[in-house]
Amino acid sequence: MANRGPPKYRNVALFPANPSTTQAVSTKLSAHKDQVIYASKSYIIIRDLVNPASSKTFAGHGTKNTTVARFSPSGYYCASADETGTVKVWDTVGEDQSVKGDFKVLGGPIKDLAWDGESKRLIAVGDGRGKFAHAFTSDTGNTSGEIGGHSKAINAVAIRNTRPYRAVTASDDGQLVFHAGPPFKFEKVIKTHTKFVQDVQYAPSGDYFASVGSDRKIFLYDGKTADTIAEFTEGGHNGSIMACAWSPDSKSFMTASLDTTVKLWDIESHKPLSTWTLGSGPADHANQQLGAVFAGTSSTSLISISKSGDLNVFDPRVGDAPARILRAPQKAIKVASPFAEDGSTFLAGDADGRVFSYDVSSGDSGLIGGQGHTGVVGGMTLAPGSTGSGGSAKVFSVGNDSTLREIEYEGKEAKPASCGTNGQPISVAVTKDRTVFFADAQSVRAIRDNQILSWEEKIQPSAIAAASEGDVVAVASAKENGTVYIYKWTDKLNKIAEQKGHANPITSIALSSDGSLLAWGDSEGKIVLVDLTKPDSPEVRAKRPFHTCRRVQSLAFLSSGKGEFPVYIAAGGNDTNVRVWKIADAQSVSLAVDIVNAVPTSAGAVWWLGHAEGGKAKLAAGGDDGCVRVWEVTLA
Structure with a gap:
């Protein structure tokens, strides 16, 4: 911030807003160490879980409503997107948050973004009026392949972060599409789900990816071949599953559902390790769970987002309720x-x-x-x-x-x-x-x-x-x-x-x-x-x-x-x-x-x-x- 004459003030704290949410729409969260990043109205918020007053905001999208933000693997950059199909790549470390790239990639709202493991390439997906995805380089915006195979809006995308790179997309057409690359190209269609596929995420190891959807189903796949390994049927959700997120050790993943529960799954037994109930069921709209992410370097900070905007922080070692709930405004x-x-x-x-x-x-x-x-x-x-x-x-x-x-x-x-x-x-x-x-x-x-x-x-x-x-x-x-x-x-x-x-x-x-x-x-x-x-x-x-x-x-x-x-x-x-x-x-x-x-x-x-x-x-x-x-x- 500039000041006329010698500086006469210093920044002491920023108390962040909570994520924007929409009824029955998956909310994407991203984390790097103890920071969580998300979209809030026309801004992007970087929330510090250890010291909330040290949080930051990014206002580079102007008056356009933001839709998703993802940290690069290094944590030095963020890619954020908005309702107009624009992606901005910016510096998360410097005070000026300088924009490194500004790319118009779709003709409508972007629903998700994914970085490759080198922080060099991005895939943006959404509802672009006939074009649902675009793969491009993060520095120049040059095309880095073709993402296709879907007939409806794409809700989520994930990229394997180790070579050989792979990408998978999840759509309202009820299908997942698997791509090889880069440059990315169509490899096969996966028809495990029967309704909207809401989220797909790769394990940090790259050995697996998981998908969840409105059909209440959870599937685990081989990360290199996309072969289906298992469907998780025991102890499942009673409502649409809106999000999934992997633990840092790739041994478990969490799911968030409209039935107001969050579950932590073991990939070996295919059974839930923990279940947290935040509301009374699907009719309890305020407590419907729309997003999920692991934060920190251990497997003890699981975070979900409620429709009300509450950020729920779970510790599998402690009880059947959130260890703490982070509440803040969603509106002005x-x-x-x-x-x-x-x-x-x-x-x-x-x-x-x-x-x-x-x-x-x-x-x-x-x-x-x-x-x-x-x-x-x-x-x-x-x-x-x-x-x-x-x-x-x-x-x-x-x-x-x-x-x-x-x-x-x-x-x-x-x-x-x-x-x-x-x-x-x-x-x-x-x-x-x-x-x-x-x-x-x-x-x-x-x-x-x-x-x-x-x-x-x-x-x-x-x-x-x-x-x-x-x-x-x-x-x-x-x-x-x-x-x-x-x-x-x-x-x-x-x-x-x-x-x-x-x-x-x-x-x-x-x-x-x-x-x-x-x-x-x-x-x-x-x-x-x-x-x-x-x-x-x-x-x-x-x-x-x-x-x-x-x-x-x-x-x-x-x-x-x-x-x-x-x-x-x-x-x-x-x-x-x-x-x-x-x-x-x-x-x-x-x-x-x-x-x-x-x-x-x-x-x-x-x-x-x-x-x-x-x-x-x-x-x-x-x-x-x-x-x-x-x-x-x-x-x-």
Whole structure:
């Protein structure tokens, strides 16, 4: 990332999103050592299993939905593909993730990719409008043979990684096709399956390959000749089998099924060694298993992907349940909040209505339990006095399912509760006395202890903010474009001032913790700073272009913690940048930190983690890619 002037920030962590999934569609996973790579929306995620916060993203496919990513055998490169039939080969080690090759190989979505053992050749398969596969070199894109023999879309491909090279493809036509090469050429058709063949994988040794399909069948073949060795019939699945993956020692492989089970098979006995049940059966869609991979160098890290996006990590030595489950958003992060004033934990809400908790020190994330929102999470705010782990922490959230949720932290368990609202709330804020203010399409309502105390009718709010250490509330009106109403809270909303005349719709609003400063951003990327030292006579102190975007999406104040200047305000917009402005006093504002290309596409939420210490502070941002990024910024 570039910065204007000397660098004033450093990357601290990236909390990754989970894979994108589609009902009854195989999800391809790839691994190298302790890293797993997968497609997530229009991005590729490299997830570090040991230190999740050290994960990486690749945004080289632009706005195109990605479909699959595979590590090269060396792990130095990745080949990733998208819905347009484009393959990109890029560097996984360097910070710049330089693209080594960019090839348009099919006329439609690519479903799978495979590298040869020398990391020199690739085969891409999918649904290319008449052409279902293409073999090519990874550096120049030159053709390296012909992949044929199928009449329908190809779902999977595998290449034997030792000479003599062989390739096998699996298709919706119910067949596997075996190829010799390179250059690759048709050798024979394998008709063991009776329905869609969902996956095929070579053992690392090259001695075998296995196939699985919608007919619930599992077959083992000779890796050189493609002769059928056995069908695995004892202890099989009760639903379509979507994926298979081999252990590093080539002595066993795992399968993942829509029956919500994962099995580990022994190739000698043809029987399951272990079975893990994650749901109640094929009708339990969220727990249907769509993908599988072995990670690490041993045979003790088996990973499957659920339809819900959960990454399930199994250890055959431990029990009949996952050793751990990695949960994170699959959709864009719309709102976020610290879960403790010290910044040790935070929450983020996504476009699916789910709320996730994050631990900054461990890099772990998890799903908040209980009944979540059923629609987009529209707002989230931390209650004053929230002390964090082991103490009294409380966050309020609202969603377009017309609910207000209260999430409490007791020890290590988050317990959500909810109450209904009138209309769909779009924003939420809280004052020092823990009165919650939420804005719906028509009014602002004040709630404490699940009782409505006050409301302000017919102002059609677009955003709301409250002083967490005071009694000031500010509301931007969509009815009167460019108008902000300022209230004093005394168990009812008393309007004390209003700001009119702003030319553009107001999209984000924030108050400093003591209520002395008010800021709002608009749909044209401008910010206005207002001095509320005298709330009944507010003064505009700064009005300037804030971003090069057409919308400021999030604002967050960082105070000195002592009610003194300087104060800092961070902002995120749909220009991908995150910027921090220094307010030296009520009349002096300057750009302090400029994180260019901070978040791919758009920063839906920005927030501070704790207070400033030693002239530094931690700043976080969540975006359209479902990831959370954390920086340490130096406060000039």
